[in-house]
Amino acid sequence: MQAYEFINNLIPPLKPNDKAKMALSWMEEIRTNVLPVVDKGIFKGFVTDDLIYTKNSPELKISKFDLISPACFVYLDKHIYDVIKVASEFDINMVAVVDRGNQYLGVITMEDAIGAFADSLSIQSHGAVLVLSMFMTDYSLFEIARIIESENAKILSSFISSDPLDDSKIKLTLKLDKSELRHIKATLERFGYKIIDHYQEETAISEDQERIDNLMRFLNI
Numbered sequence: 001m002q003a004y005e006f007i008n009n010l011i012p013p014l015k016p017n018d019k020a021k022m023a024l025s026w027m028e029e030i031r032t033n034v035l036p037v038v039d040k041g042i043f044k045g046f047v048t049d050d051l052i053y054t055k056n057s058p059e060l061k062i063s064k065f066d067l068i069s070p071a072c073f074v075y076l077d078k079h080i081y082d083v084i085k086v087a088s089e090f091d092i093n094m095v096a097v098v099d100r101g102n103q104y105l106g107v108i109t110m111e112d113a114i115g116a117f118a119d120s121l122s123i124q125s126h127g128a129v130l131v132l133s134m135f136m137t138d139y140s141l142f143e144i145a146r147i148i149e150s151e152n153a154k155i156l157s158s159f160i161s162s163d164p165l166d167d168s169k170i171k172l173t174l175k176l177d178k179s180e181l182r183h184i185k186a187t188l189e190r191f192g193y194k195i196i197d198h199y200q201e202e203t204a205i206s207e208d209q210e211r212i213d214n215l216m217r218f219l220n221i
Contacts, residue, residue: 003083003097004076006116007106011094013038014047014062021058023047036096036107037067043096043104045070073098076105080116083108127156128181131197132172132188133163139170144193151187153178171196 013036014023023035033049045067055065072089073096074082087095093110132144145155156175163169178184181198188195 002076003074003078003080003095003108004105006080006083006108006112007097008109008112009106011035011107011109013104013107015039016044016061016063018062019058020052020055020060020062020065023062024049024052024058032094032109034092034094036094036104037062038104041103043070043073043098043102046072046092046094068092072096075100080113083113084110087113126179127175127177128179129199130174130176130181130184130188130195132174133166133169133194133196134172135168136170139172144172144174144188147187147191147193148174148176148184151178151184153184 011030011032012026014026016037016039026035027033027049034046037044037047046069047062047065047067051065051068069090069092072086072092072094074086076097076099083095087093087110094107095110095113096107097105099105139160141155141158148155154177156177158175159173161171161173163171176184179200181200185195185198
């Protein structure tokens with residue numbers, strides 16, 4: 001799940017001497033509003049269609065634009081989680097990838113990153129999602145897994161986040177391999193765990209919509 005594995009080779013980098021009209025042409029062709037700019041192998045930042053339209057000069061060279069997010073990059077061996085984190089920090093849907101010598105290797109789009117993230121968390125696997133709230137001192141995935149396995153179910157993946165309603169607690173999101181949660185919920189509650197949300201699979205949902213819905217539910221967005 002390292003960054004270099006998800007580089008999108010269909011997105012070309014612009015050079016400082018390229019003209020704005022070429023950038024817009026490429027953006028239209030590959031259906032994006034942002035492109036990376038690279039000078040002699042070094043990532044310099046991104047140019048957007050908004051920047052170009054503001055200047056309103058199609059013959060203007062890219063070097064004349066104030067590029068955005070020059071620090072929006074990750075090293076090639078960083079995890080896909082880091083790619084999503086950097087994209088979120090810079091509020092952009094593309095992240096550059098460089099090697100340890102800072103040589104530009106390519107970019108990763110957020111569509112590709114989210115797809116990889118979803119796969120890594122078993123989002124597409126059949127099963128339900130449970131969300132528990134607890135103090136960090138009470139967190140033991142081994143113990144929780146033992147309880148869930150006593151109901152003939154297994155944890156496919158887990159995700160910890162802060163509880164926005166209580167800073168002293170965490171939220172533990174679990175993807176299970178079972179769709180029926182009634183007995184699992186009852187057993188967890190019997191052992192003192194507080195379940196604050198759950199999501200069970202529904203029928204008659206398209207595969208694409210199911211993929212998106214499951215990811216958003218898993219991340220509790």
